[in-house]
Amino acid sequence: MNILLVYKEDYPWDVRVEKIALSLISRGHDVTIVARNRQCSKTTETVNGIEIVRLPALFKPDGLLNKLLNLPVWFNPFWIWTLRSALRGKPGALIIVRDLPLVKTALLVARGARAKIMLDMAEVYPYMYESGRQFSKGTNFESMIKSPALAARYEAKVLPKIDHTLVMIEESRDRLLQMGLSPQRVSIVSNTPPLDKFSGNTHQHQGRKLRLVYVGFLTKLRGLDLLIEAAYEYVKLGNEPSSLKIDIVGKGAEREHLIALVRDLKLEESVTIHGWLDHQRVDELMAQANVGALTYRVCPHWNHTIPNKIFDYMLAGLPVLATEVTPINRIINETKSGLVCRDLDIRDIAEKLQTLRCPELRSTLGNNGVNAVRAKYNWANDEQRLHAAVNSIAP
Missing domain, CATH: 3.40.50.2000 (Glycogen Phosphorylase B;)
Incomplete structure (x- = not known):
């Protein structure tokens, strides 16, 4: 045809x-x-x-x-x-x-x-x-x-x-x-994703330092400001700034605002806004990460679509940290592949970050995600x- x-x-x-x-x-x-x-x-x-x-x-x-x-x-x-x-x-x-x-x-x-x-x-x-x-x-x-x-x-x-x-x-x-x-x-x-996207390599979770990655457009809908503010709250809860590293990759209308927010909250040690990167560098950051971030704002738009990033994170063995967007929430609960935070709740996101410092939990959630993609979401x-x-x- x-x-x-x-x-x-x-x-x-x-x-x-x-x-x-x-x-x-x-x-x-x-x-x-x-x-x-x-x-x-x-x-x-x-x-x-x-x-x-x-x-x-x-x-x-x-x-x-x-x-x-x-x-x-x-x-x-x-x-x-x-x-x-x-x-x-x-x-x-x-x-x-x-x-x-x-x-x-x-x-x-x-x-x-x-x-x-x-x-x-x-x-x-x-x-x-x-x-x-x-x-x-x-x-x-x-x-x-x-x-x-x-x-x-x-x-x-x-x-x-x-x-x-x-x-x-x-x-x-x-x-x-x-x-x-x-x-x-x-x-x-x-x-x-195709099952060979990451050449069969999945993350091996060790240590209590968190490395989050987000790859995509930088818009207010994506809730990246919520993630940055949660990083500030995480430090206020008594955690060392060096125990958290967030890599945000992409371009969009919110980029300058996010850079200013990181600067105003003095989070340069914990958060990096990279802008656009080539695929090789993105793959490197994915390999270094141990959590995938999807702190989207809940709205009718996100409740009726699904980002490919959730499946990429799962296939890479990264537990997903997400807000309660309907399909994302449903998939995470079904597969036990991450933690879901309340919409717009900075404190809840920060507390979930603390929970994810446990390497055994990250390993369990990550393995569940890999198995779910291999069996169904591919x-x-x-x-x-x-x-x-x-x-x-x-x-």
Whole structure:
């Protein structure tokens, strides 16, 4: 089958898009990723064996005009033209659209090409926009185009027209079933890792010094300020600053605020904000860590998706320190792979840090996580559900 993966960001790189593409190629499908082009990369090339087709490169990289050209709205003529061109000569193709904004574009283009449409719902956009408004400061333009109400109306109109929808987690699936979608048209394909991601190496827990790691975007939704404030509380409880090391890796709107918070609380010995690092350096920090951090703020957005980091931490043998986000809480309680803290409770996070100083506890929780990923939460299992979903709508 000819399959087009529509991705509204620049590619490379996205771990989930790549996993899906390579899995489909391994089954003999011809896969093309249609992607944004804000960096003015080549409009066509092959990356890791995957054909990439990008929007035109007409203006300065990341300039205002180029950002407008690449805006992921369904009526953008550049998206319509690029997707239609990529579909030419491929009647009966399958279009897999990553996330909501470009679904209507795919539906428009599919009419004349007899193509099937699958939505990969990594995020529930009405909830994501709602949570973003609650915790982040956006421009007036962003507030206008990222309206929760508009996203909900758009979603309600397009979902019944889609042939199949992939969701990340049970909570997201249940939401769609409550909206009236047929269970046969919804599949859970989660964001799990391949079992060989860390070459079979898992952490061996020794000593009482804590080394936490967080890798991802630095936004208020991620609750990294809560983790830093909990580190301050941990020291106030009588623990030496040298007994705790937190490595925060990533980029985002909160980075400067987090750096200032570390400085104001005089936590430079305990907390390092690294910014963006390459994969090799991230792997080194993961290998040095003995706890994985997910102190997210509880909100409807996080309650209907799942970060791939939880499974990475588990596979690496790191106990997970998390807040009571619904799916994360459920998985940790099911697998006994970490500790869950009360939402926004700095003292509770600090006390859980103290508890995790015990190497025997960390070892038990870490081993439980490894076993759970090997048995259930791995890409080999989710890959099978992906192929079953594709086969269910194949001509």
